[in-house]
Amino acid sequence: xxxxxxxxxxxxxxxxxxxxxxxxxxxxxxxxxxxxxxxxxxxxxxxxxxxxxxxxxxxxxxxxxxxxxxxxxxxxxxxxxxxxxxxxxxxxxxxxxxxxxxxxxxxxxxxxxxxxxxxxxxxxxxxxxxxxxxxxxxxxxxxxxxxxxxxxxxxxxxxx
Amino acid sequence: xxxxxxxxxxxxxxxxxxxxxxxxxxxxxxxxxxxxxxxxxxxxxxxxxxxxxxxxxxxxxxxxxxxxxxxxxxxxxxxxxxxxxxxxxxxxxxxxxxxxxxxxxxxxxxxxxxxxxxxxxxxxxxxxxxxxxxxxxxxxxxxxxxxxxxxxxxxxxxxx
DNA sequence: CTTGTTGCAAAGGATTTGCACGGCT
DNA sequence: AGCCGTGCAAATCCTTTGCAACAAG
Numbered sequence: 001x002x003x004x005x006x007x008x009x010x011x012x013x014x015x016x017x018x019x020x021x022x023x024x025x026x027x028x029x030x031x032x033x034x035x036x037x038x039x040x041x042x043x044x045x046x047x048x049x050x051x052x053x054x055x056x057x058x059x060x061x062x063x064x065x066x067x068x069x070x071x072x073x074x075x076x077x078x079x080x081x082x083x084x085x086x087x088x089x090x091x092x093x094x095x096x097x098x099x100x101x102x103x104x105x106x107x108x109x110x111x112x113x114x115x116x117x118x119x120x121x122x123x124x125x126x127x128x129x130x131x132x133x134x135x136x137x138x139x140x141x142x143x144x145x146x147x148x149x150x151x152x153x154x155x156x157x158x159x160x
Numbered sequence: 161x162x163x164x165x166x167x168x169x170x171x172x173x174x175x176x177x178x179x180x181x182x183x184x185x186x187x188x189x190x191x192x193x194x195x196x197x198x199x200x201x202x203x204x205x206x207x208x209x210x211x212x213x214x215x216x217x218x219x220x221x222x223x224x225x226x227x228x229x230x231x232x233x234x235x236x237x238x239x240x241x242x243x244x245x246x247x248x249x250x251x252x253x254x255x256x257x258x259x260x261x262x263x264x265x266x267x268x269x270x271x272x273x274x275x276x277x278x279x280x281x282x283x284x285x286x287x288x289x290x291x292x293x294x295x296x297x298x299x300x301x302x303x304x305x306x307x308x309x310x311x312x313x314x315x316x317x318x319x320x
Numbered sequence: 321c322t323t324g325t326t327g328c329a330a331a332g333g334a335t336t337t338g339c340a341c342g343g344c345t
Numbered sequence: 346a347g348c349c350g351t352g353c354a355a356a357t358c359c360t361t362t363g364c365a366a367c368a369a370g
Contacts, residue, residue: 021343179370217327
């Protein structure tokens, strides 16, 4: 069962919850469209002339998706939570350009292995992790050479 | 010049700022005491019968320390920012027990190297990163075997 | 003296929650 | 019918800011 919408429906019925049009609509938009959406961005995408969906419902549904294991919450360094669809088994980390905000998903088997090792070495049972690399992408590096002060305006990554 | 208080004084004078008793007091407590303090925790430690320090000053001073390169802000998953003293050259990552909140600092040269590599492979110039591993420490693993529901109450790591 | 700093309280932004109503099961 | 979910607005939580008084350089 690959389709996240079906998986959601499964989670809902299994837990005595209810499959409402709002949840369907939010999940549909969320899974179809880009990654790393903030609640507000999703809220804007989800609401339309024919849909009257409240902010609170978007918040609540996103948290539901997390509980269901279908989404993951991130805090990258801008000042809101961002959510990404979770493809299960498709784990990845993030490489973010502090100049333009570009967000690249990356994986490295070696690193993952080392993480397990490190945890074990400390007596820990690793359950999850997050790794975010911050830097300047090729474009922004070039731009910065041309004019060293050109970048500061765009994203403002406080590096949380 | 190893002493962070001296380094702070240096940063202050070099930048035309002012060395106030509040800043001294906050920095002193911050550097002396434990790691990963929240603003509120530090606020409580800093204020005393003889000191009348406002929350805002604690916030402002912590941000100053970050700007000075003497502290680093983290968001681990409880719902506030946490700050840790930065020993310069003593970079490390974190291994957190989601059961009891224990926070172990770790480093691994291999991982650091791989991160550089990964960034470079994507055309990025790596400027910083953060990596947090979440898991169960030995103690909590044992505790959980005894009573699987025993842990949920303590920390509530939403895994941000 | 000049300018940065402080404390307080008010403002802000993101997220949560109480409540009455409406809609799944 | 019963109970979960929704929208709205009010409430919270954390953090920032405006401002007048103060103090460091």
